[in-house]
Amino acid sequence: MTALAMNAERLLARLHTLGQIGRDKAGRLVRLAASDADKAGRDQLAAWMAEAGLELAVDAIGNMFGLWREATGPEAAPVLLGSHIDSVIDAGIYDGCYGVLAGLEVIQTLKEAGLRPARPLAVAAFTNEEGVRYAPDMLGSLTFAGGLDLAVALASVGTDGSVLGAELSRIGYAGPHAPGFLRPHAYVELHIEQGPVLEREGWQLGAVENLQGISWQRVTIDGVANHAGTTPMAMRRDAGIAAARAMLFLRGLATASNHPTVATVGSLALEPNAINVIPARATFTVDLRDPDEARLQQAEAAFAAHLAALAAEEGVSISTERLARFQPVLFDAGIVASIEAAAAARGLRCRRITSGAGHDAQMLARICPAAMIFVPSAEGISHNPREHTPPRDLAAGANVLLEVARGLAGC
Amino acid sequence: MTALAMNAERLLARLHTLGQIGRDKAGRLVRLAASDADKAGRDQLAAWMAEAGLELAVDAIGNMFGLWREATGPEAAPVLLGSHIDSVIDAGIYDGCYGVLAGLEVIQTLKEAGLRPARPLAVAAFTNEEGVRYAPDMLGSLTFAGGLDLAVALASVGTDGSVLGAELSRIGYAGPHAPGFLRPHAYVELHIEQGPVLEREGWQLGAVENLQGISWQRVTIDGVANHAGTTPMAMRRDAGIAAARAMLFLRGLATASNHPTVATVGSLALEPNAINVIPARATFTVDLRDPDEARLQQAEAAFAAHLAALAAEEGVSISTERLARFQPVLFDAGIVASIEAAAAARGLRCRRITSGAGHDAQMLARICPAAMIFVPSAEGISHNPREHTPPRDLAAGANVLLEVARGLAGC
Numbered sequence: 001m002t003a004l005a006m007n008a009e010r011l012l013a014r015l016h017t018l019g020q021i022g023r024d025k026a027g028r029l030v031r032l033a034a035s036d037a038d039k040a041g042r043d044q045l046a047a048w049m050a051e052a053g054l055e056l057a058v059d060a061i062g063n064m065f066g067l068w069r070e071a072t073g074p075e076a077a078p079v080l081l082g083s084h085i086d087s088v089i090d091a092g093i094y095d096g097c098y099g100v101l102a103g104l105e106v107i108q109t110l111k112e113a114g115l116r117p118a119r120p121l122a123v124a125a126f127t128n129e130e131g132v133r134y135a136p137d138m139l140g141s142l143t144f145a146g147g148l149d150l151a152v153a154l155a156s157v158g159t160d161g162s163v164l165g166a167e168l169s170r171i172g173y174a175g176p177h178a179p180g181f182l183r184p185h186a187y188v189e190l191h192i193e194q195g196p197v198l199e200r201e202g203w204q205l206g207a208v209e210n211l212q213g214i215s216w217q218r219v220t221i222d223g224v225a226n227h228a229g230t231t232p233m234a235m236r237r238d239a240g241i242a243a244a245r246a247m248l249f250l251r252g253l254a255t256a257s258n259h260p261t262v263a264t265v266g267s268l269a270l271e272p273n274a275i276n277v278i279p280a281r282a283t284f285t286v287d288l289r290d291p292d293e294a295r296l297q298q299a300e301a302a303f304a305a306h307l308a309a310l311a312a313e314e315g316v317s318i319s320t321e322r323l324a325r326f327q328p329v330l331f332d333a334g335i336v337a338s339i340e341a342a343a344a345a346r347g348l349r350c351r352r353i354t355s356g357a358g359h360d361a362q363m364l365a366r367i368c369p370a371a372m373i374f375v376p377s378a379e380g381i382s383h384n385p386r387e388h389t390p391p392r393d394l395a396a397g398a399n400v401l402l403e404v405a406r407g408l409a410g411c
Numbered sequence: 412m413t414a415l416a417m418n419a420e421r422l423l424a425r426l427h428t429l430g431q432i433g434r435d436k437a438g439r440l441v442r443l444a445a446s447d448a449d450k451a452g453r454d455q456l457a458a459w460m461a462e463a464g465l466e467l468a469v470d471a472i473g474n475m476f477g478l479w480r481e482a483t484g485p486e487a488a489p490v491l492l493g494s495h496i497d498s499v500i501d502a503g504i505y506d507g508c509y510g511v512l513a514g515l516e517v518i519q520t521l522k523e524a525g526l527r528p529a530r531p532l533a534v535a536a537f538t539n540e541e542g543v544r545y546a547p548d549m550l551g552s553l554t555f556a557g558g559l560d561l562a563v564a565l566a567s568v569g570t571d572g573s574v575l576g577a578e579l580s581r582i583g584y585a586g587p588h589a590p591g592f593l594r595p596h597a598y599v600e601l602h603i604e605q606g607p608v609l610e611r612e613g614w615q616l617g618a619v620e621n622l623q624g625i626s627w628q629r630v631t632i633d634g635v636a637n638h639a640g641t642t643p644m645a646m647r648r649d650a651g652i653a654a655a656r657a658m659l660f661l662r663g664l665a666t667a668s669n670h671p672t673v674a675t676v677g678s679l680a681l682e683p684n685a686i687n688v689i690p691a692r693a694t695f696t697v698d699l700r701d702p703d704e705a706r707l708q709q710a711e712a713a714f715a716a717h718l719a720a721l722a723a724e725e726g727v728s729i730s731t732e733r734l735a736r737f738q739p740v741l742f743d744a745g746i747v748a749s750i751e752a753a754a755a756a757r758g759l760r761c762r763r764i765t766s767g768a769g770h771d772a773q774m775l776a777r778i779c780p781a782a783m784i785f786v787p788s789a790e791g792i793s794h795n796p797r798e799h800t801p802p803r804d805l806a807a808g809a810n811v812l813l814e815v816a817r818g819l820a821g822c
Binding site: 264 | 680
């Protein structure tokens with residue numbers, strides 16, 4: 001293969017341009033799915049696709065595709081690169097946008113170099129990945145992959161009372177194509193890590209081999225409220241103490257093994273929440289993740305057994321409610337190997353890594369070989385204006401995407 | 412001494428009458444200090460004092476005294492019985508009112524029996540014991556005992572923005588007497604336990620020998636917010652986990668000894684409090700009580716040392732703020748013994764007990780021999796409409812108060 005030079009400057013310039021679109025009055029980046037701000041971002045992306053000579057196709061759930069069909073017939077399965085351009089509230093500029101604009105840059109680079117791929121290439125921007133305005137998150141890619149009925153997806157009601165289908169029509173991105181009209185040959189998503197591992201351990205690149213399964217629960221512990229001064233320790237049924245024990249059990253569960261299990265209690269409330277009243281009720285959430293489904297189930301079972309013992313020991317009653325459950329995703333071993341090979345060829349320090357966050361790639365993995373490439377996130381910060389990846393790392397990631405795409409498309 | 416029969420029916424009738432005064436539209440008993448509801452309660456109490464032939468004296472902070480000065484000069488130090496009639500929001504009918512109305516009943520009983528005490532007797536109702544509307548709690552008795560400057564007490568601003576002095580004038584209970592105009596010979600306060608010990612252990616009466624010291628702190632733990640999915644357990648600085656460890660340390664501290672130390676974390680908040688974000692901050696309160704000052708200080712020191720170790724182990728920073736600190740109070744051994752003797756004479760099962768809650772008696776103990784008598788609280792419930800003590804126990808407590816008062820007053 002000929003060595004190709006990415007136009008890293010154009011990629012970075014576009015990232016910063018797109019990052020200025022959708023700022024609110026306070027200067028925060030708020031490009032929620034199917035909003036006016038999202039329309040402005042989509043319009044800019046469409047203009048860049050046109051500038052690169054790509055054909056824009058929009059499907060009925062608003063997913064945008066920039067198609068390059070030079071050497072092949074219109075029906076051939078394309079190599080798809082992409083991510084999303086919707087954002088959280090007060091977002092950074094890299095999450096999602098980096099993968100979309102790098103995909104565009106890869107195709108534009110190949111095109112400008114006069115190469116003729118054996119397979120078509122396309123870049124995708126999926127609708128409502130963040131899930132801030134509409135539920136579920138990754139709605140566009142899930143619908144595209146056939147995991148969610150189009151009518152149900154379009155009827156999704158936003159946190160602001162809006163209906164997704166109506167909003168897509170309003171902003172002009174309810175397209176004519178049926179979701180899934182494109183059957184990808186493969187999907188590769190370049191993304192910032194959104195975690196601290198690569199930076200902390202000194203890697204330039206992550207070859208994402210799998211994505212954690214997620215188990216979300218809400219736990220409610222009912223004890224008995226009583227006077228903090230007059231109730232002897234032995235006569236208490238303290239819901240807060242029981243919650244503290246459950247929290248430490250979860251931490252122990254996740255750290256005791258050599259496995260990458262993570263467990264988090266991020267949200268907790270006590271009632272009546274008064275300084276001199278023993279808590280009658282504690283409500284908290286549990287976020288449990290593991291790339292191995294069997295191990296995730298073991299962790300869930302161990303926690304359930306702990307809660308049963310805890311209820312007896314503390315004289316409290318405990319109920320749980322499942323909030324969300326996703327099975328782990330295993331990415332395509334061949335693509336992962338090609339990511340490692342491309343990194344090695346460029347002398348980049350690359351490790352295999354598990355994605356702790358959800359991504360569009362997990363939906364695409366249902367219908368085609370898929371994988372992801374991670375670049376480091378400074379201090380692991382994401383969903384925050386302080387989100388940052390150094391330009392050198394952004395260029396390195398895009399160059400590896402370029403090589404992997406060339407291999408998959410045959411050029 | 413002649414055996415005297417208390418008029419238990421009149422006492423119970425008055426308790427229920429007073430308990431209907433100060434109901435809000437929802438039917439809740441809300442007789443906050445110096446409110447219109449409090450005025451109505453005070454007016455009823457003043458009417459009963461007049462009915463009993465007592466002379467009403469009100470001091471400048473609104474404390475009410477019903478004086479019986481039959482056999483002695485106006486300057487002789489009286490035996491003072493009493494408590495308070497202000498209430499919390501949605502209160503029960505016993506807390507405070509029982510001690511005031513029983514004190515009134517004791518004096519009225521002695522008077523109606525034609526006895527002539529060697530010392531005068533008086534019944535007191537102290538202002539703002541609950542501390543719900545104005546801070547601090549036990550404000551009236553504290554001011555009476557010289558522990559709070561009158562001008563400062565009158566300037567106290569309520570949770571509703573009102574000023575105590577103005578409100579006392581408005582309801583007609585800013586009296587002419589200087590707080591402390593009366594120097595009690597002794598003070599005895601009859602009260603419901605507000606805890607479960609007497610009922611749980613089958614006692615009819617508690618001779619309160621001391622009152623716990625109270626240490627209130629607010630603890631703030633600062634960790635680092637991070638993605639719950641992408642941050643390995645070993646890289647976390649989880650403020651919530653550190654808080655859970657502190658909670659369990661406190662519970663261990665209180666239960667490890669044979670001592671009556673109690674420790675409670677009643678209030679806790681996590682930030683940002685999101686299911687998939689590691690807590691950056693945990694703020695919680697600590698309520699630590701012990702009847703022994705040295706042991707209370709030991710517990711405070713042990714907790715401080717634990718927090719220092721915890722900060723290092725969890726990679727978090729921890730700060731504490733003292734919210735309140737009261738030293739334990741030792742009641743008068745002679746009065747406590749006379750309570751036990753009176754109980755024994757009536758065949759009542761009586762144990763010595765520590766008060767876990769604060770009471771006006773702890774302020775009076777600064778200026779005269781003082782003690783308290785407890786009767787059982789059903790299920791330990793207090794500050795709640797479900798507050799209850801069976802009539803038989805209420806009568807037994809009042810009869811013991813009668814005997815103790817006779818002994819102190821000499822009749």
